[in-house]
Amino acid sequence: MPDLPPLARAAHAAHCLRCLQALPDSQIEVDASRMALAFYCIGTLDLLCLLQEKTRETDREAWREWIWEQQTSGRYGSGFRPSPFMTPALRAPEDPYTDYDTPHIIMTYTALLTLAILRDDFSRLDRPGLLDFIRACQRDDGSFCTVPGSNETDLRSLYCAFAISHMLDDWSAVNTSRAIAFIASCRSYEGGYGQAPFCEAQGGTTYIAIASLHLVPHVQAPLLTAAERELTIQWLVRNQHPAGGFSGRTGKDADACYCFWCGAALQILGAGDLVDARALAMFLANCQFKYGGLAKAPGEHPDPYHTYLSLAALSMYMPASALASDQRHAASWTFEPLDPLLNARVETARWARKYIPAPPRG
Amino acid sequence: MPSPASSSDTSSALYAERPEWKDVTPLPQYEDANPIAPIFYSEEYKDATDYFRGIVKTGEKSERVLELTESIIRLNPAHYSAWQYRYETLLAIKAPLDVELKLMDELAVSFLKTYQVWHHRRLLLMLTGNPGPELKFITESLKVDAKNYHTWSYRQWLLAFFNDDDLWAGELDFVDAMLVQDVRNNSAWHHRFFVVFQSGVREGETERGRIVRRELTYVKQNISLVPNNPSAWNYLRGILDFNNLPYSRVEDFVRPYAGTTTDGSTTDLVDLENPPPSTNAQLPCSAAIEFLADIHEKEGGKDRVLQAIALWRSLADEHDTIRKKYWEYRIREALKSVKE
Numbered sequence: 001m002p003d004l005p006p007l008a009r010a011a012h013a014a015h016c017l018r019c020l021q022a023l024p025d026s027q028i029e030v031d032a033s034r035m036a037l038a039f040y041c042i043g044t045l046d047l048l049c050l051l052q053e054k055t056r057e058t059d060r061e062a063w064r065e066w067i068w069e070q071q072t073s074g075r076y077g078s079g080f081r082p083s084p085f086m087t088p089a090l091r092a093p094e095d096p097y098t099d100y101d102t103p104h105i106i107m108t109y110t111a112l113l114t115l116a117i118l119r120d121d122f123s124r125l126d127r128p129g130l131l132d133f134i135r136a137c138q139r140d141d142g143s144f145c146t147v148p149g150s151n152e153t154d155l156r157s158l159y160c161a162f163a164i165s166h167m168l169d170d171w172s173a174v175n176t177s178r179a180i181a182f183i184a185s186c187r188s189y190e191g192g193y194g195q196a197p198f199c200e201a202q203g204g205t206t207y208i209a210i211a212s213l214h215l216v217p218h219v220q221a222p223l224l225t226a227a228e229r230e231l232t233i234q235w236l237v238r239n240q241h242p243a244g245g246f247s248g249r250t251g252k253d254a255d256a257c258y259c260f261w262c263g264a265a266l267q268i269l270g271a272g273d274l275v276d277a278r279a280l281a282m283f284l285a286n287c288q289f290k291y292g293g294l295a296k297a298p299g300e301h302p303d304p305y306h307t308y309l310s311l312a313a314l315s316m317y318m319p320a321s322a323l324a325s326d327q328r329h330a331a332s333w334t335f336e337p338l339d340p341l342l343n344a345r346v347e348t349a350r351w352a353r354k355y356i357p358a359p360p361r362g
Numbered sequence: 363m364p365s366p367a368s369s370s371d372t373s374s375a376l377y378a379e380r381p382e383w384k385d386v387t388p389l390p391q392y393e394d395a396n397p398i399a400p401i402f403y404s405e406e407y408k409d410a411t412d413y414f415r416g417i418v419k420t421g422e423k424s425e426r427v428l429e430l431t432e433s434i435i436r437l438n439p440a441h442y443s444a445w446q447y448r449y450e451t452l453l454a455i456k457a458p459l460d461v462e463l464k465l466m467d468e469l470a471v472s473f474l475k476t477y478q479v480w481h482h483r484r485l486l487l488m489l490t491g492n493p494g495p496e497l498k499f500i501t502e503s504l505k506v507d508a509k510n511y512h513t514w515s516y517r518q519w520l521l522a523f524f525n526d527d528d529l530w531a532g533e534l535d536f537v538d539a540m541l542v543q544d545v546r547n548n549s550a551w552h553h554r555f556f557v558v559f560q561s562g563v564r565e566g567e568t569e570r571g572r573i574v575r576r577e578l579t580y581v582k583q584n585i586s587l588v589p590n591n592p593s594a595w596n597y598l599r600g601i602l603d604f605n606n607l608p609y610s611r612v613e614d615f616v617r618p619y620a621g622t623t624t625d626g627s628t629t630d631l632v633d634l635e636n637p638p639p640s641t642n643a644q645l646p647c648s649a650a651i652e653f654l655a656d657i658h659e660k661e662g663g664k665d666r667v668l669q670a671i672a673l674w675r676s677l678a679d680e681h682d683t684i685r686k687k688y689w690e691y692r693i694r695e696a697l698k699s700v701k702e
Contacts, residue, residue: 025403274691275687
């Protein structure tokens, strides 16, 4: 097998730093999800352990301020909006939000993780408001909507509600048995999970389902039978292509992001050692864009989403451990461990779990 | 009657320059000094969203709001607040929903991969309660992208939500046509499973034994035509798992696909139960080796398990080396059971 080329760490950091500075008009669709983009960019720097080196304390302080500015409260509780894309200039910060500028549950999850990466102390977090917000997002069928009252509901928002409850160490806002029943209704005969009941098995939503099931505390019965677990592992493992990358669905092409989604689901199921890490790294090596960033597949254009998820995959499947230490580029492929349940560097996840819960009274 | 959809002739002018919008106070976006990843908005987008914030502030719901939200959606189909406000406006002014659906036919194709387009459509259908014409629309839009996740999800939602016999009536023919076009389309196989097994038992389908036989024949025929098709093998597993049938039921069918050569002597006999691989098929088929190993393992007993191990060995070393570690794991687990 050919040698791995170097992983262009500095160039990938530079790609994300450029996006943090400004985006061209062609990226207009990010307007309503800018918080997630911030997470992928700042998260990339965290995974590369380049945050301190490549940014100044004043930058990090300014980013924290911007994120806190997106925390907003009103009739459905508190959480984070994606950006001020619906906020008028003259609105006073203490005014309640309108129904068209509410917090968004996916943005709230990414905001909390980004603040943890930036080592915020979370003294400004409105915890009771956040619980109200999660409560307002759960629907009768156990699923969660992205913004209160919206029809847009699928497994992604459910995972975010679970991850937030986990970080808060407070599950009082979630009806877990209904939510678990909803997850089960998304399971497909192939062994993966679809984004809603009756949908085709897909790598991203399978990660979401498996991670959510493992985030729930104090569950008596096993959430998956032994046979279900084996079938899911089998399906996930089959998604690794001979060229090393993972596909998101049976018969589709490999895509860098599924190296994370399928790879992380396997880690959570305790089956990470079944992945061919060397081939996975070779695929991602070929997804590198020559001016920085990683793309979904070789020859495509890079973006922070695929860059972050590729590096998160490498943090779990380090080829360095499979490489001889004298191999030339081994150091560039070395990462700190990742927490697959929260999708953050272990140290960042530890920070989140320490500072996001309500401080003890008294 | 002028249609709000046919406003492209006026949309070239900025709202700020149009006299009929003079009564609206545009509200610029809040932005502090140090935004993360600010977007260089086009003049058009900035203009339309400034007016939109102004409209939201006054709560106006009128015909012209449909034009404004359409402008925003065309520039940024992921602007979920514009979609939400548009939907409420449609309700408030009792706008003709057939006109809206016609516009959505166009936008769905332009923005096939945007969640919001499909969610808006669901909301409209819940209002019209008329799912009939939708199936044809979906079939058309699958011509643009035959594996689009949103399109398939929408079809599954539509069928399950309305659960109308007339809607279900043509589904098997539809899936069959999709699979004739591309037998490797996993979305179509999944949809078949949804229609036949997952969505309940409809009239005319109550003899489950016959249905299972029909599906087994269908998938076997398709494997026989294109053996290296993981979607079809997964469907075969799905039928057996869902109906609690032993994998050994299809052992005679699977065996020739796991071998290296086709046995020419039997090709004269047409065995409908067990259609053989064609003489030019690429064999062995790794999915068949895996399936045969699973049959051996499930049947149990030392001989069977050792046969399974030999098959996994061949996958690990030769036919499916990317999953070497997985096959070795299966071997380890099986050896444990033999020793016990």
